[in-house]
Ligand SMILES: NC(=O)C1=CN([C@@H]2O[C@H](COP(=O)(O)OP(=O)(O)OC[C@H]3O[C@@H](n4cnc5c(N)ncnc54)[C@H](O)[C@@H]3O)[C@@H](O)[C@H]2O)C=CC1
């Protein structure tokens with residue numbers, strides 16, 4: 624059995640450790656010790672060749688700087704997001720540490736709680752190195768169907784952007800705007816992320832597949848999504864600080880909204896949904912935001 628190390632024992636890291644253990648010998652670590660099967664130190668994980676990293680996008684840059692020493696590892700990045708402070712994608716953050724050929728990015732609709740129950744799921748492993756994608760894909764269990772793609776940019780943009788649209792969808796639901804509005808928001812959200820992705824050379828097909836439409840439909844239509852619940856909180860008039868505290872888990876859409884706002888300013892891009900989510904995270908009344916959105 625191939626040995627695989629998982630870094631980050633949050634919801635997604637734990638679910639992936641569980642799923643991968645059907646076909647691999649899996650070890651897991653986290654910054655705080657956990658009472659979990661095969662929980663080992665980071666040093667032990669870094670001795671392994673195959674590593675899955677499930678540290679959130681906003682924390683990964685400092686984590687890599689302080690903890691990571693590259694030693695020919697093959698890395699699968701499981702996070703979804705864009706760094707708020709710099710507007711960097713995960714592949715840009717990791718490229719300082721890991722060669723392109725040794726890194727892959729996971730995407731697709733996949734709530735950790737359903738993976739934990741072994742419910743049927745489909746995922747995409749994305750890498751410039753097709754052989755590496757195939758290798759990581761082969762580690763997944765029988766209840767997960769894996770696809771591979773070389774469109775790293777498409778997977779990154781779709782995985783990050785859908786969290787922002789999920790926040791908007793939660794707001795839409797919380798304000799009782801109706802199914803017409805929800806459907807329009809999801810389909811225009813898909814167009815917005817696809818247009819944004821084009822700037823980075825992302826392939827259109829990734830947005831109509833699992834990484835784009837698949838993950839967007841999942842997170843923008845369910846209270847199981849943390850990002851969707853952020854939107855519900857905004858509709859209730861809560862501040863983002865209060866929402867984050869109550870959530871107790873990561874909602875990548877918040878940081879990604881700030882990243883998109885920064886990128887849109889720098890590149891003069893038209894990202895109307897992301898812009899209004901930004902305005903509401905900054906405290907604009909959702910009803911005023913909606914009027915602005917409908918008028919522009
Ligand atoms: N939960 C889910 O269903 C899915 C989550 N993801 C993505 O996976 C990533 C992780 O999400 P979850 O595990 O759900 O979040 P979580 O909130 O359950 O756990 C976050 C994990 O990151 C670790 N962490 C946070 N800051 C850290 C730091 N500075 N240094 C080291 N470790 C740190 C925490 O200790 C914890 O283990 C996110 O990017 C999320 O979007 C992707 C697909 C599904």
Ligand SMILES: O=C(CO)COP(=O)(O)O
Nearest residue numbers: 731732733734848849850
């Ligand atoms: O990315 C996810 C499912 O694919 C998880 O979404 P949330 O972080 O919004 O819960």
